[in-house]
Structure formats: structure tokens, C-alpha cells
Amino acid sequence: MKLSTKIEAFVSHFGEMGSRWGFNRTVGQMYALLMVYNRPLNADEISEMLSISRSNVSMGIKELHSWRLLKVTHYPGDRKEYYKAPEDIIEVARIVLEERHKREVAPTLTMLRQEIMREPVSDEGKHAQQRMTEIYELIDSVSKAVDEVAALSSKDLAKMMKLGSGVASVFNFKDRLLGKGKPDDGAAE
Amino acid sequence: MKLSTKIEAFVSHFGEMGSRWGFNRTVGQMYALLMVYNRPLNADEISEMLSISRSNVSMGIKELHSWRLLKVTHYPGDRKEYYKAPEDIIEVARIVLEERHKREVAPTLTMLRQEIMREPVSDEGKHAQQRMTEIYELIDSVSKAVDEVAALSSKDLAKMMKLGSGVASVFNFKDRLLGKGKPDDGAAE
């Protein structure tokens, strides 16, 4: 079962990059394959196509399930499970965004809230508290923005992408904001 | 040289999360410390405060430099270099965003462009090409949006954060988009 060179390149690249995106090489390769292959694949096929052990595939599938990134199909007369990525690639991006937020950002916000609460005892602690507050507010703003974007439908997002203007609106906003304000009211704090 | 519990909690958390953000535990701890400490620190101080070897600090500093995340100071009569994070935390976020984009996203875009170019030879390859095109367009849109946001000044970003409306504008945009169009013109393709 030989892969086309196109798929091979894609899979191999995703394997290397994969760890950056929160999973390991094999899981990255597996998902790359499932995203571009033209039909759902079962665990044995994945194992053979990527030359990795069947058990490794099993662990990878478990991991991808925990990311909610798999669609499972069955074929009549075949007991195996067949896996594929969602058709809608924007949906994939949305899920990855949400999961990473939940796993990486939310715990940090919790920690920061707790530590900011505590009354600082030293100058050192006072300064740290100040800094943590700034960091908290930044991450919190970004989180909220991400939540809101993730709440948009794929259709809306696709339209915005197509118009290349998800950010143009931010610029309009910026111009409104800066255009009318007193020019020197600009200190961040 | 004992750290306040506040800083300890922050440093330790950033160490654990750090790897997610693209650097290892020690580098995460080092940068956490430099972000919240109330004065610049030299390599020996960092080494002692975090109980890691001097040479490890040296490697960490090198790594952080490559991310452009350090400000270096000198004190008269002291030959040591003193390090701190930029005062402006939004600047830090901007740099991390840019660097991660450069390291993680740009190579993927290059690979995708190359593979999409190649004429597919099989049905398998044809389908993969189609999928890669969708992925390319998604990543490319997000990249451009990120570039544009990163190009805004910290002041503007701080204002937008404060108003909690970096995304409200996107919603306005969405409403304009959806409100006036034919209601059924909604297929993503």
C-alpha cells in the first residue's frame, strides 16, 4: 500500500511540525494522512501506510479522539472501524483552537487569578503581582476573542477568509478609534 | 537568594507550560522570572534562583536571544550582563507570535505551495491536492490576519483590549455581511 508522493510529503512534514501543534510525530502523521486521503482508513491500513506498529496506531487514535478530531465510519460486513478527519477544514481548526485553549491557556489563567489574589508581602511580590495582572489581562482578552471567533460558523469564517477582511474590520475600528481621539491620549496605561 | 512564593508559582507554572509555547522547561522558567522580577538579573543570579547550572542558563539565554525576547543592560563597574523582558508585555506577545509564525507556519505554507503546484498523477493525489489547497488557504488567511494584528502598535492593541472589542468589530462585520446578503447565499463554496 504505497502513498502518492504528494501525500508522503504532506504526512512527513506534519510529522515533523506535529509536536509544535501539541501532539507527537506519529499522531501528526496519522492526522495528516486522514485529512488528505480520499476515503476513511482503518487502523491496520494506517499502520501499514505509515510503517508504524498497530499498537502505536491504537494509542494515536485514542489521542486524536481526546482532541475530538476523528469521525468514525463503519462499512457493512466489515467489523473494523474506519477513521477520517471532518470534511470541513475550518471545523478542524476550530476544534484544535478550542482544545489548545482548554489545555494550555485556561490553566494559566487560573494560576494567575490565584496568585494575583494573594496579598503581596514584599516589594518583589508587589511588582510581580503588577506584572502578572498585565499578563492576565492580555491573555484573558485574547481568550475571549478566540472564544468569540470559534463561536462563528464555518460558513461565516469562510466568507471572511474569502474577502480577506477578518482583519480589515479591525483596521476600520482602529481608524475610528484613533481618528477621533485626542492625539496625545495615547499612553497604554 | 529566595524567591517570593508568588514568583515561585508563576515560574514553576511557566516551566510546565513552557514546552507548549515552543521552548523547554528551563527556558520557560527563566523567562517567567525575567518577566516578573523587579530588576534585571545576571546569569549567575538566574542560575542560583532557579537552581540550574550556569551553563544551562547560558544556553537558555542564547535561546531567548534567538527569540528576540531579551533586553540587556549593564551597570557601571560591573562587567556582567543583566537581562530583562521588555516592559511592554504586548510587545512580548507580538514577538512570540511573529517568531512562532516564522518557525512553524511559514515552512508549512512553503511545503503546501510546492505540493499543490505538482500535477497530481492519481485520484488519491488529486483529492490530496484539493484538501491541501483548502488547508493552504485557511493557514494563509490566518497568517495574514496575524501579520496585520502584529503590525498594530501596542498602544492600539491595549486600547482594543481595554474596550474588549477587538472582536466586536468582527461581529459588526459579520452582521453587515449576513444581514444584507441573500439569506440563502450561504454555501461555503
Add this chain to the structure above:
DNA sequence: CCATTTTTTCAGAAGTTTCTGTAATTTGTA
């Protein structure tokens, strides 16, 4: 409820990354 297929678990092997101490290099000063 047994036989067979399929999936999952898990202990240890293999591989990778991180960290340290030592040694080499660089920097600054007299």
C-alpha cells in the same frame, strides 16, 4: 456462550531532549 476478530493496555526497549561540569573562548581592564 464459545471461537474468532479486533482493539487496547502495558512493560520495557529505543530514541530524543535536556542538563551538567569541564574546558575552551571571549571580553574587558590595567
Add this chain to the structure above:
DNA sequence: TACAAATTACAGAAACTTCTGAAAAAATGG
């Protein structure tokens, strides 16, 4: 230029992650 202070490079040790094969568990159908 010589010296001391400071930084960096690097080989190997320690720690951690990933992967495999074997065995256990679960699912399916007769």
C-alpha cells in the same frame, strides 16, 4: 599584552518521551 572575569561549547549523564511486541480485554457473530 597579560590577567582575570565572564561567557560559551560540548561530551556524556540523566531524564523524559515515544514506540513496539506480547498479552489481556472487548466486541461480534454463529
